[in-house]
Amino acid sequence: MPFPRCLVCGSSVNDAGVDHVHRFPRNEQKSKIWQDAMGIKYIPGVSLKNYSICSRHFTVCSYLNRVTGKLCANAVPTLLPASSVGQQSPSEQTLETPSTPPRSIFRGIKGLSAADTTPRKQHLMNLVKSKEAHLRKLKKICRKKTGDIKSLTNIGDSTVVRNVFRGMSSVITDFLISQLRCAKKSPRGRRWTTQDKVLALALFKKSPKCYRLLRKVIEDAVMNCWKRPNN
Structure with missing residues (x-):
């Protein structure tokens, strides 16, 4: 099960400097204070109880117990990490509204900030980014x-095929590989190398009758292919 992530910076307890992740208060008034402090547009009736803020956005004074992660009753997060805004008291934090918008899920999108959207849109944007990464x-x-499939279909360069024909002459090896390569292909789909055509021409010149007989039982470069070296 994935760890909950901070709505502002996207951090989780697995990241350095994050000891705890705190969910938004169920109390609507407290949740509104948190949203105002984080620059999130407050919408009456919309609960953020399933969203969290990491410990980077809370000062030491915000905790009753830093080890257990228990917050003070009036603890309020800050938009910037607590180390960069200084050690302020919770009462001072409630009076401040940071002007810098979060850049976690809005990075790269010009003119869009957390104040311009809703929690549902933020959730959908996170989902889209996750799908894009997938x-x-x-x-x-x-x-x-x-690439693996192409390497398998290239029979001539296959180590397995070469090992099967080990000990045979290069002419016989090339001939057998050409038979495997062109098997079950239509005449127009067959491709012959220069060596294949040279061998076929040599057989034809040696004995035309023998060549015509062999053509009935094996696949070989036909006469009209010899004039097209690239076929």
Whole structure:
């Protein structure tokens, strides 16, 4: 089960400097104070109890017990990490409304801040970013699998095939590989190398009758292919 992440900076308890993650208060008035302090637009009736703020946004004075992570009753988070805003008392924090918008889920989107959206939109944006990251991983896997498939279909460079024909002459090896490569392909789909065409031409010149007989039982470069070296 994934650890809850901070609504502002996206940190979790697995990240350095984060000891605890605190959910928004169930009390609507306290939740409103937290939202105002974090620069989130308050919408009456919309609960943020399922969203959290990490300990980076709370000063030491905000805790009754730092080890257990128990907050004071009037503790209020700050938009910037507590180390950068100084050690302020909770009463002073409630009077401040930071002007710098969070950049966690809005990074790269011009003119959009947490105050311009709703918790539901923030959740959907997080979901979209997660799906985009998942798609990038799938594309990377697909590219790797495509390369693996191409290497398998390239019979001539296959180590396994070469080991099967070990001990045979290079002419016989190339001939057998060409049979495997062009098997179950239509005449227009067959591709012959220069070596295949040279061998077929040599057989034809040696004995046309023998060549025509062999063509009935094996796949080989036909006469009209010899004029097209790239076929």
